[in-house]
Amino acid sequence: MAKNTKKTPARSRGQSPRKKTPARKKKTASRRWFSWAFVAKVSLVLLVIGAAGMAYLDAMVRQRFDAHVWQLPARVYARPVELYEGRVLSREDMLKLLDLMRYRKDSRASTPGSFSAQGNSLLIHTRGFHDSDGGEKPRRIRLSLSGGQIQFLQAGGDGLARLEPLQIGSIHPQHAEDRVLVPLEEVPPLLVEMLIATEDQGFYDHHGVSLRGLARAMLANLKAGRLVQGGSTLTQQLVKNFWLTSDRTLSRKLLEMPMALLLELHYSKQQILEAYLNEVYLGQDGARAIHGMGLGAQFLFGRPLQELEPHQLATLVALLKGPSWYDPRRRPERALERRNTVLGVAVEQGALSQADFDKYSARPLEVVPRGASALYAFPAFIDLVRRQLARDYPPEVLSDEGLNIHSTLDVLAQLAAEGALKEHLDNRDPKQDKKLNGAVVVVAPAQGDVLALVSNRNSREAGFNRALDAQRPMGSLAKPAVILSAVQQPQKWSLATLVEDGPIQVAMPNGDLWEPQNFDKQARGAMPVVDVLAQSRNQATARLGLDVGLDKVAGTMETLGVTRNVPRYPSILLGSLALTPFEVAMMYQPLATGGFSTRLRSITDVLDKEGQPLARYPVSADEVIEAGPAFLTQWAMQQVVDNGTARSARAYLPEGLNVAGKTGTSDDYRDAWFAGFSANHLAVVWVGRDDNGNAGITGSSGALPVWARLMGKLPQRSLSQNPPAGVEWVWMNPNGQQVSAEGCGDARRYPMLEASIPQDADGCGAVKQTGKGIKGWFKGLFD
Amino acid sequence: MQMLFRVLVVSFWLTGCAVSVPDAPTEPMSASVELEGSPALSLLQRAETARQQGETAAAERYLERALNIAPDSSWLYKSLADLRLFEGDARSAEGFALKALRLAPDHPQYRADLWELVATARERQGDKTGADEARQHAADALMPGKPV
Numbered sequence: 001m002a003k004n005t006k007k008t009p010a011r012s013r014g015q016s017p018r019k020k021t022p023a024r025k026k027k028t029a030s031r032r033w034f035s036w037a038f039v040a041k042v043s044l045v046l047l048v049i050g051a052a053g054m055a056y057l058d059a060m061v062r063q064r065f066d067a068h069v070w071q072l073p074a075r076v077y078a079r080p081v082e083l084y085e086g087r088v089l090s091r092e093d094m095l096k097l098l099d100l101m102r103y104r105k106d107s108r109a110s111t112p113g114s115f116s117a118q119g120n121s122l123l124i125h126t127r128g129f130h131d132s133d134g135g136e137k138p139r140r141i142r143l144s145l146s147g148g149q150i151q152f153l154q155a156g157g158d159g160l161a162r163l164e165p166l167q168i169g170s171i172h173p174q175h176a177e178d179r180v181l182v183p184l185e186e187v188p189p190l191l192v193e194m195l196i197a198t199e200d201q202g203f204y205d206h207h208g209v210s211l212r213g214l215a216r217a218m219l220a221n222l223k224a225g226r227l228v229q230g231g232s233t234l235t236q237q238l239v240k241n242f243w244l245t246s247d248r249t250l251s252r253k254l255l256e257m258p259m260a261l262l263l264e265l266h267y268s269k270q271q272i273l274e275a276y277l278n279e280v281y282l283g284q285d286g287a288r289a290i291h292g293m294g295l296g297a298q299f300l301f302g303r304p305l306q307e308l309e310p311h312q313l314a315t316l317v318a319l320l321k322g323p324s325w326y327d328p329r330r331r332p333e334r335a336l337e338r339r340n341t342v343l344g345v346a347v348e349q350g351a352l353s354q355a356d357f358d359k360y361s362a363r364p365l366e367v368v369p370r371g372a373s374a375l376y377a378f379p380a381f382i383d384l385v386r387r388q389l390a391r392d393y394p395p396e397v398l399s400d401e402g403l404n405i406h407s408t409l410d411v412l413a414q415l416a417a418e419g420a421l422k423e424h425l426d427n428r429d430p431k432q433d434k435k436l437n438g439a440v441v442v443v444a445p446a447q448g449d450v451l452a453l454v455s456n457r458n459s460r461e462a463g464f465n466r467a468l469d470a471q472r473p474m475g476s477l478a479k480p481a482v483i484l485s486a487v488q489q490p491q492k493w494s495l496a497t498l499v500e501d502g503p504i505q506v507a508m509p510n511g512d513l514w515e516p517q518n519f520d521k522q523a524r525g526a527m528p529v530v531d532v533l534a535q536s537r538n539q540a541t542a543r544l545g546l547d548v549g550l551d552k553v554a555g556t557m558e559t560l561g562v563t564r565n566v567p568r569y570p571s572i573l574l575g576s577l578a579l580t581p582f583e584v585a586m587m588y589q590p591l592a593t594g595g596f597s598t599r600l601r602s603i604t605d606v607l608d609k610e611g612q613p614l615a616r617y618p619v620s621a622d623e624v625i626e627a628g629p630a631f632l633t634q635w636a637m638q639q640v641v642d643n644g645t646a647r648s649a650r651a652y653l654p655e656g657l658n659v660a661g662k663t664g665t666s667d668d669y670r671d672a673w674f675a676g677f678s679a680n681h682l683a684v685v686w687v688g689r690d691d692n693g694n695a696g697i698t699g700s701s702g703a704l705p706v707w708a709r710l711m712g713k714l715p716q717r718s719l720s721q722n723p724p725a726g727v728e729w730v731w732m733n734p735n736g737q738q739v740s741a742e743g744c745g746d747a748r749r750y751p752m753l754e755a756s757i758p759q760d761a762d763g764c765g766a767v768k769q770t771g772k773g774i775k776g777w778f779k780g781l782f783d
Numbered sequence: 784m785q786m787l788f789r790v791l792v793v794s795f796w797l798t799g800c801a802v803s804v805p806d807a808p809t810e811p812m813s814a815s816v817e818l819e820g821s822p823a824l825s826l827l828q829r830a831e832t833a834r835q836q837g838e839t840a841a842a843e844r845y846l847e848r849a850l851n852i853a854p855d856s857s858w859l860y861k862s863l864a865d866l867r868l869f870e871g872d873a874r875s876a877e878g879f880a881l882k883a884l885r886l887a888p889d890h891p892q893y894r895a896d897l898w899e900l901v902a903t904a905r906e907r908q909g910d911k912t913g914a915d916e917a918r919q920h921a922a923d924a925l926m927p928g929k930p931v
Contacts, residue, residue: 082848082852084822084852085822087852131844132840132844133829133848134841158822158825159822160822160825160826444851446850446854447847447850447851596881604844604847605840605844616840616843616844618843618875619863620875621875621879621881622874622878623878623881623882680854724885
């Protein structure tokens, strides 16, 4: 459209595009078709078209300027790092965090985003941030770390401090533009001075177009015999960035000038400068276009613009002449030369002292390596956040309104999970010829916070999100649901009740026979319920599950949080139901909390672009399983790790830490699972192949090592061994039907629901241990 | 040693029976019983201030942070339950009160208070039977020797 309006006058003269064409025509007088009336008509038409064109341009300029400058993608942050005395945090992890957040070493920690470390003692100048609770102001804190925890913290006030949350991504679905908006008052003045000195020295004097600049450019073009210089003002450059393509065509140039004039007519120099600084194109990061100095600072230096030093600011200005040509990563020599030119011009214009020039021009470029930024480092988790947000916000709100999304990601847990998966798969499948891949979900069970999500052994790669979308048969992970269903009927079953582990056949409605096999193809005979789980016996589980009732077991799975349709087939007892790793985490979450179901959340708070709270995703707790059966099931799952199929995990875990879990392997070794928890971490690991082929692995060999490595790296709290009301510790005869006593033959101690404690005693020790053990007390008293 | 302890406990218990006063902790339960010296206590105080000022989102955020520091604090869950009830979310309030009960120390009055909170939350959800059950638990909590 805009181009058409310009072509019309050009046509009347054949070649020249200049607007004054009709006036010149007047002087070439005596053609036959000439008449004053004709000239008047043509002039009028051109005037109308010209006016319409200008009006159109004017509207375009204003509409785009008013709307576009403030389009900001939602930014996603990890959880802020809470600091307090006694918090488990190693010095190494603390330094890792500071490095990820690009804290600068500075012996006095004089500005936000800097720190100094001396031995175990750290001085940190935090950056501050907004939060639903008001957030934190930047401040200096002193802490000492030893023995793997914060021993001392001096933060003023009440002994609490938080490091600002690390930005881990942004959400910009429509146009792949990204931006970190920096208001003009927060832009370092030196950057503005260098920008004006280098790009447009007459910025404060011209009205959008600089004739002097144009003349200089034309001279240079004439000398070169082609277009080498634009002579554009900052205003024109902004116009180019905003509305036009970067082709150096004459028509673009012609549009640029009136638009620049219009821009200057409507907006102040300050507004134009601010828009320029936030809009200018600075390069490409894959599909993501880097716009604006704020994002440029993050992209090149991993830091906020306000924290950059003069030579880094000069590098940003240097890029303006050609973001690709002067790319400091690919063309460091060129970029360095251009940067020093910018520093030199700044000295000429009095923006920088000679001493500073000498100091900063000697510095290297100091750009961070591509991909080293935490931004876009966790694509699987960001995908989860995006999906949760998409339920509540329309896409344009997410791409335009600059929302600040506070997520639940725990950077250290995420890195530990990525490391554990990669290390294990690199061991098992170093050449990747077995095509093994995997997924890890880590959750803080009490609050349902998703702390980490890994969906690929090369965790930086986006793509198929195995943690959320790989739906695979859960195998023996289903067994705790069978055990739980059984002990929920305490008159019939306790963990000591014997179940036969031997061949079993079930006739299916279609005439087939269902004949589950044990993993080792052996039948072990009668065994207590707890061993059925700990040893993961298929035939005994099937027998128990069928006795309990398919409907009950399926119902238990649903109660635990399985939202898929659970078919009432016997094979569900052994895990034919396919779930994603994330869904397994949902199902295991109530088991980890002793029966309280909580929605898993990846977001805690949403703030607007000014940092004001907009929405919360609060924690919840629904008691879905009674305390007693929940405790029993959890205890049985502890036996899996203590002396069952997962005992090899012990080597990685601190001694005495009570954890619980379950191994899972699907048919033909296609899927290896482990799901398990301590009091504060629930982790689910899946390993298998994308093509669902035979991966040659079991839960114990394929997934458990990942889980154990990961859990061993995180600060853990033990599962409580204190039984809730209605549960007692009882020594039971191996027959599972009589109370016994400590030291009597093969008697074992079990947590028992009161209703399941037998009346009978085997005579050994001659004690019936009921009524909160009160009789035992008296017996002890008088023995 | 253990024997001596048992004798002492039993004799205290018997003495208690003789004057028919339940053997209960006389100190009222408070946040500082669980959280003394913990930074979670100051977060709890900030949460209470925020709630008084009507800033429930901030109050919630403080309580969640406190729970990260002191995850086994019954009092923090009770505070969360109180907050939810205040916000009109009775269902969550019930859940958190039950969670607080799981973690509650053996303090009859405190346990009775928590059951009363459960009863109120159930009433607000229209669950009369559940509320009655909870009130019965509250009464039982104040009876010596009865597990609740």
